[in-house]
Amino acid sequence: METHSYFPVPPGVGMEENFLSLDDILLSHERLPSRTECTFPRLGFLEKSSDSRDIQEGTKMEMPLFLAKGLYERKRRVVSVELPKVYKEGWRTVFNADPTVVDLHKMGPYYYGLGSQLLHFDSPENPEIAQAVLQTFIGRFRRTMDSSQNAYNEDTSALVERLDYLERALFRAGQSGLNSFQNWERGRASTITASSLVLNYRKRKITDLQP
Amino acid sequence: MFCEKAIEIIRELHRMGDGQLPAFNEDGIRQVLEEMKALYEQNQSDVNEAKSEGKSELIPTIKFRHCCLLRNQRCIAAYLYDRLLRIRTLRWEYGSVLPTNIRFHMCAEELEWFNQYKKSLATFMRSLGGEEGLDITQDMKPPKSLYIEVRCLKDHGEFEIDDGTIILLKKNSQHFLPRWKCEQLIRQGVLEHIMS
Amino acid sequence: MSDTLSDDASGGDDGQEDVMTPAELIGKLEEAWLNEKFSPELLENKSEMGECVMEQLTHMEANLQRVRRGDVKASVHRMEIDRIRFVLSSYLRSRLQKIEKFFPHVLEKEKSRVEGDPSFLSPEEFAFAKEYLANTETYLKAVALKHMPPNLQTVDMLKAVPEPCLDSFVFLRVRERQENILVEPETDDQREYVVDLDVDSQHLMRYRAIAPLVSSGAVQLI
Numbered sequence: 001m002e003t004h005s006y007f008p009v010p011p012g013v014g015m016e017e018n019f020l021s022l023d024d025i026l027l028s029h030e031r032l033p034s035r036t037e038c039t040f041p042r043l044g045f046l047e048k049s050s051d052s053r054d055i056q057e058g059t060k061m062e063m064p065l066f067l068a069k070g071l072y073e074r075k076r077r078v079v080s081v082e083l084p085k086v087y088k089e090g091w092r093t094v095f096n097a098d099p100t101v102v103d104l105h106k107m108g109p110y111y112y113g114l115g116s117q118l119l120h121f122d123s124p125e126n127p128e129i130a131q132a133v134l135q136t137f138i139g140r141f142r143r144t145m146d147s148s149q150n151a152y153n154e155d156t157s158a159l160v161e162r163l164d165y166l167e168r169a170l171f172r173a174g175q176s177g178l179n180s181f182q183n184w185e186r187g188r189a190s191t192i193t194a195s196s197l198v199l200n201y202r203k204r205k206i207t208d209l210q211p
Numbered sequence: 212m213f214c215e216k217a218i219e220i221i222r223e224l225h226r227m228g229d230g231q232l233p234a235f236n237e238d239g240i241r242q243v244l245e246e247m248k249a250l251y252e253q254n255q256s257d258v259n260e261a262k263s264e265g266k267s268e269l270i271p272t273i274k275f276r277h278c279c280l281l282r283n284q285r286c287i288a289a290y291l292y293d294r295l296l297r298i299r300t301l302r303w304e305y306g307s308v309l310p311t312n313i314r315f316h317m318c319a320e321e322l323e324w325f326n327q328y329k330k331s332l333a334t335f336m337r338s339l340g341g342e343e344g345l346d347i348t349q350d351m352k353p354p355k356s357l358y359i360e361v362r363c364l365k366d367h368g369e370f371e372i373d374d375g376t377i378i379l380l381k382k383n384s385q386h387f388l389p390r391w392k393c394e395q396l397i398r399q400g401v402l403e404h405i406m407s
Numbered sequence: 408m409s410d411t412l413s414d415d416a417s418g419g420d421d422g423q424e425d426v427m428t429p430a431e432l433i434g435k436l437e438e439a440w441l442n443e444k445f446s447p448e449l450l451e452n453k454s455e456m457g458e459c460v461m462e463q464l465t466h467m468e469a470n471l472q473r474v475r476r477g478d479v480k481a482s483v484h485r486m487e488i489d490r491i492r493f494v495l496s497s498y499l500r501s502r503l504q505k506i507e508k509f510f511p512h513v514l515e516k517e518k519s520r521v522e523g524d525p526s527f528l529s530p531e532e533f534a535f536a537k538e539y540l541a542n543t544e545t546y547l548k549a550v551a552l553k554h555m556p557p558n559l560q561t562v563d564m565l566k567a568v569p570e571p572c573l574d575s576f577v578f579l580r581v582r583e584r585q586e587n588i589l590v591e592p593e594t595d596d597q598r599e600y601v602v603d604l605d606v607d608s609q610h611l612m613r614y615r616a617i618a619p620l621v622s623s624g625a626v627q628l629i
Contacts, residue, residue: 006230006300007508008293009569019567020289022225029218040272042257046212064212070278071271078271192352192359192390194400195304200231201313244554251556284559287551288567295543299507324546331538338531339499340461347496347503354489357482391489 005196015116023165027113028069031062033082069120081121083129086111092132099139104164111164112137140167148174152182213250213279216242217286224293232297235318240287247283250276298325302332303348306395349394359390361402370396429463433491436460440498442621445578445628447614448571449505449513450621454529460495464488506536509571511564514540540564573615580609583625590616 011023018024040055047055055061063079071079085091086107095102104111115133119126147159148171156175160168183191220239227233254276261269298321301309307329314322337344367380372392380386380401396402427435439453467488474481506513506528514536517528528536544564552560585604591613592599604610609629620626 192397192404195398198400320550327542335535350493350496
């Protein structure tokens with residue numbers, strides 16, 4: 001269906017980030033377990049647990065991805081990044097056994113995005129992480145696709161509950177395709193409708209009025 | 212941690228996933244800009260100290276702050292750009308005159324951007340040939356019939372159709388009108404297209 | 408419909424022999440429309456074709472005025488005009504949407520165009536894209552960038568705004584037989600291979616692999 005509605009800047013593909021994508025900005029705010037490999041003078045106040053003036057070398061911190069990425073250098077280590085537990089071997093085995101049973105929303109919700117971003121830090125386990133992320137996606141994709149193509153006119157919240165953000169976007173795309181097809185089949189594709197934006201604004205106005 | 216305010220304004224916008232325009236968060240932007248100013252000044256002074264006194268141990272801290280500066284800049288740019296994408300959509304959905312409650316959510320510069328966008332689009336459409344150009348914000352769906360049955364959802368007043376006839380669009384009245392005359396009114400929610 | 412479409416139809420003003428009939432012109436419009444709708448990047452502009460269609464529409468409108476009101480023929484003609492106008496508007500909308508989405512890249516491509524090569528943008532689209540860039544840069548500067556530290560007052564739009572994703576998959580129908588089209592491997596354990604595309608066969612492929620065939624008209628996106 002042709003619409004001129006709002007299309008946000010899409011997230012980057014694979015290891016790329018799109019500078020203006022809100023999704024990517026939220027992804028790069030995810031925190032990674034890290035350790036400082038040198039002293040950061042005068043930034044001690046960021047560490048609530050200590051009252052030192054500096055962040056000491058060897059401090060363990062939960063560091064947002066953007067910062068870990070910005071500070072990370074191969075030659076001169078100032079921080080090292082540890083793998084979050086879902087990407088470690090233990091969990092990789094679980095995912096490998098049956099990826100469909102895992103609640104990726106709880107474990108993620110950016111399981112694929114963050115997994116791809118981790119490849120920026122050269123961990124010796126990178127090939128295994130990449131494999132695990134890819135295989136998990138393949139293992140779950142069929143189910144995501146099936147459910148998005150078969151749930152028509154019903155509450156889908158239970159179906160998307162356990163999906164990662166990427167899977168949710170795919171689910172939505174499938175649903176919108178299904179709905180357009182059903183509309184077309186019933187000869188309603190040419191019905192002119194009020195723009196969804198207009199409808200939503202009106203809804204909001206009504207709820208604003210309610211006490 | 213730094214950049215908390217910046218992520219807050221991003222989250223606020225992201226939450227409205229359907230493209231609605233929340234009120235411009237002037238205060239949020241101001242706070243991020245203030246944090247940037249502070250980070251920059253601290254870095255300036257540390258850079259000078261590192262240079263004049265040879266304190267190279269300050270470098271990681273300077274880099275740390277610089278990452279946060281870039282992050283804040285990115286968040287603000289993305290916030291503003293995403294809003295523009297939403298504002299641009301309004302031109303296509305509402306036409307060139309925006310309802311007051313939406314204008315209310317825009318800052319002065321956004322209104323200015325919207326006006327410029329409107330002008331560029333109008334110039335473009337006028338240039339498409341014919342006497343008046345071609346209004347490409349119309350004809351959003353393929354035509355199936357010339358006339359369609361519509362119901363009026365609110366009082367809209369008089370409305371002139373092609374042959375000069377004037378009809379009164381009164382709430383709950385039904386009409387049989389040329390499709391291409393009422394497309395925009397349907398999108399604005401004044402009329403409803405009834406399928407037989 | 409043929410009588411409103413007929414009489415005069417100019418197939419462009421290049422003075423060559425390829426005079427198009429109105430039906431051919433509408434056929435061309437539909438091809439261009441589908442290609443533009445489904446390709447991830449902006450295709451070459453066909454502004455001459457657009458102008459011809461506009462002329463045709465004006466001409467048909469004028470013919471319609473001469474038909475008696477209430478004549479059945481009139482409504483059939485009206486319908487045909489509406490349909491053509493829809494396709495043309497939709498085509499121009501798709502282009503404008505991509506221009507807005509990729510404006511820094513579209514303008515960069517235009518800047519690096521060799522003198523004499525055909526432009527991807529019509530003069531009107533070029534003007535629109537330039538205004539869009541200037542308007543957006545002015546806006547970002549005025550609201551926030553000018554209040555930032557001196558080293559952070561610019562954002563390179565060319566780096567900030569994503570490029571079209573040429574790796575998207577597209578459906579296509581083959582119009583002219585092609586041999587040895589290279590298909591890149593999808594995973595590490597695949598190898599690249601070549602395929603032949605037979606006339607009228609349909610495929611789902613990465614846009615990148617067949618982009619030149621879209622612009623030459625050898626395949627049609629569907």
